[in-house]
Amino acid sequence: MSELEMGNMTIPTVPQLAYQPQEVESELPTMDLQTYPLLSQREIARLLLQHRLLSELLGGPLPPMLDISRIHQVLDVACGIGCWDHEMALRYPTMQLTGIDKNPASIMQAQAFMNEVRNVTLMVQDILTLDRGPFVPASFDLIHIRFIEADIYFQDFARLVYTLARLGRPESFLVWRESELPLTSGNACDQLEALLLSAMQKAGRAFAPGISLSMGIAAWMRYWMRLAGYRILQEKADFIDISYGRKTHEAFYEQAVAFCEQARPFLLKTGVITAPDYEELFKQVQQEMQEAMFCGVWPIRTLIGVKQA
Structure with missing residues (x-):
């Protein structure tokens, strides 16, 4: 990987030609680059830096209270370019992670970002159509959601969380993180x-x-999870100092x-x-x-x- 200077940090960037277009063509729909433009190297670097800082400040990609030994199959909802999936795959090489996102450009760039990582599968998938496939019920031990409040209408959240609950196995975990x-x-x-x-x-x-x-989503998250059949194990509020x-x-x-x-x-x-x-x-x-x-x-x-x- 090449490197890009950002602030006082030097972070790796995704090589432009790390993937072969003919190989991903069969997996990805033909892209409308006006609807789904490829991110610039600088924007990818910004997202990587943001993820690393948040992961450090929040204690890692997963809350420490989770019993990792029970987690084998993981679904990351709206994975973007796969920052979280990449960190998880390196930290927990025995886990099998599946990242989904409706943006084919993000999935293509995430595939390039994964490089030699072998325990991550990335798919183009609209999270609002998961009730029609491709996953069968009770497929996952952990479902992860992060920062999707800007992408979904209020009236779609209850159905989404219910659908995700169906994809989780009994006693599986849902980790959901949003910002105000x-x-x-x-x-x-x-x-x-x-x-x-x-x-x-x-x-x-x-x-x-x-x-x-205030966006107001924090007040609804607990309600939607309980409605879908989840018991709340922990609710945590963090305040990141951005001064x-x-x-x-x-x-x-x-x-x-x-x-x-x-x-x-x-x-x-x-x-x-x-x-x-x-x-x-x-x-x-x-x-x-x-x-x-x-x-x-x-x-x-x-x-x-x-x-x-």
Whole structure:
């Protein structure tokens, strides 16, 4: 692998030609690169760095309370480019991991990222159609979900968690991790978050009926898991310090910039802000995040459940 400098860290990047296109063509549908563009080397590096920092801060890819000896078959839901799967495969070589994502470009780049890893299978699969296959019920000892709140409508969550419960064996685990919006000292950051929540309300994607500076998904996770037949073993709240000068600040800044780019079409489409006003707000967000007095925390909620027999 080659390397890319990012902040004060040097991390490996995925080689552009690590895969053979003719080999993956039979496994992947023909890609519309406008709908599913390939990520740049810099974006892959950013995602790798973000994953490594979070894994370090949260104590590893799995909560330490889990009985690893009971886990053999693992399903990673919405795996993206496979950062979590790669770490798990190296830490636990006897486990068999399956990562699924609806984005064929992500799966292609994840396959390149895996390199010589042999205990990971990656598949293009819409997580909202798992009730129609390809997995049979009671296939997995552990199901892992992470940061999917932006990808799924509120009304689809209960059905998704129920479907995942069917895929788990009796006494299998579900580990689910989601984040809420950051709490910061920045006025522009607050404005951006308020616009996002307003847009989610207009688009029917909100988790709460009112407008606040919170996504609101953390309040629902326990309910959906219990409804699907899980007993909650542990519920944990972490607050990642993203203040200026902290270890995580530069990675969070890169994440915020990427998020602003990704959120632009959604915010403009819902009409909560005009394009010129958004560009000005974007600049203000970047400026205040680089100020020495910038303070913030990023709330992350983790739930661990066991499927009741």
